[in-house]
Amino acid sequence: LQQPAEEVMVSTDENLDQLREKYAQFAGSVNGEENITVLETDLIRIELTNKGGHIKTVELKGYQTYDSLPLILLEPESSRFGLTFFSKNRLINTEDLYFSPSTSETNLTVSGDNTMSFSMRLYTDLPDGEKNLNSYIEYLYTITCNNYLFDLTINLEGLDGVMSSNNNYMGLNWFADLRKQELVQDQWNGSTIYYKYLSDDVEYMSETEDDDEQISTKLKWVSFKQRFFSSAIIAKDAFDNGKLTVIEKKDHGNDRYLKTMSAEFELPIQLQGTTSIPLSFYFGPNKFYTLKAYDLDLERQIPIGWGFFLLAWINEYIVIPTFNWLGGYGWNYGIVILMLTLLLKLILFP
Structure with missing residues (x-):
């Protein structure tokens, strides 16, 4: 009766060894069960997944599509977000791994003038396979009511010796298929990527053709813009070495999506002690004064004749x-x- 159990144990150990070969000290976070946590305000509803620790769905309240459905800016089938780096010469992508939420509550609501914080942590493994609670990557989300902009702080704790010592940067990858929100679409509807240089003007990519750009200058923000709504990621400091891509959806059998947009950056990091990388997201309407209130030049996505x-x-x-x-x-x-x-x-x- 004991022999099958021993065989299972050996099989499990072998499986863990195989995972360590591929995922190094993150092997213990490869397997898990996906759970969703909802963060909700009067303006926005966000679903976070513990698989990858990232935003899975964004719904804007008070708005509907042309066919009276909820207005969704991001959805799980068509968006990705993750960090990439090397650990023990293995390329790690956080999107593949399971994070631990800071609370077991699955629905969190903020109202009035209140602010709410919620975190997801990706722990490294101790030699015995248990989680090392002093070594992790943390996504700390901070949301304020009545605000389309919220914060994401990426905290790196105790990763010296986990990440490769010559890592001065880690990659950030953001990808989304933009849903069609209007009944009538045309190639001049203003859907493209806008971006702002750290100490300079706002630029944009082609609205009518596929386009890609490799940008060596530091960037302040990048926005996946549609005619009436935008999804933007903003650095408190700067993004380095941006690679931006816009691809028009040409599959006429699927008219659900308009364009594919992606942004890849490098984030400077320090492996000694704690590193914090403060970012923000904006998911909301392209209303001039709403955007201008953030003092980030986001309103320059709205074409009002800026050159004149x-x-x-x-x-x-x-x-x-x-x-x-x-x-x-x-x-x-x-x-x-x-x-x-x-x-x-x-x-x-x-």
Whole structure:
């Protein structure tokens, strides 16, 4: 009766050895059961998965698609996020590994003026296979109510000797298929990647063709922009060596997605002691004053004639406030645009 148990134990040990060959001190986090934690405010609903510790789904409240469905910016089938680095000469991708959540609660809500923090930790292994609670990668999410922007701080603790000693950087990879939110689509609908240099202007990639760029200059943020909504990742310091890609979806048998967008960066790290990498995400509407309030030049994703001072001034201080004022009456955008056009004609051609 004992022999089968011994055989199972040997098989398990052999399996662990095989995992260590591939995943080094992260072998204990390869197998697990996926669990979802929901973070919710009055504006946004976020699902986090313990597999990879990252954002799985983002839903904007108060908005719907053209066919009256919930407005989803990210979804599990079409988005990825992970860190890559070398450990014992093995390439590790955190997206493949199971993190440990800071609480067993699966639904967390923040309201009023409150702020909520929630973390996922990827622990390394002790020699006996147990988790080393003093050695981990942590994703610390901090969310404030009534805000489309929230923080993600990546903390590295006790990883000296776990990551390769010559690692001065770790990779960050973000990928998403952008869902179609409108009934009528055209290639000039403004869907592309916008990015801001650390100490310079905002640039954007092609809106009508596939495009890719390798950027050696430091970046402040990168945004996966659609006509009315954006998904942006923002560095408190900077991203290094960005590789950005936009690919138009050409599979006419699947009209669910518009474009594929990806961003790859390098994050500078220190393996001695604790390293903290503060980032932020913005998932929300492309409303001029909402974006401008963050003082990050995110509003420059909205084409109001930035290259011409007078045109930009007129749009920012006359056209946009008037548009918002008319929108306050509860009219749909078609009527608002018609009324705005009539008002401008009356002013310009009395």
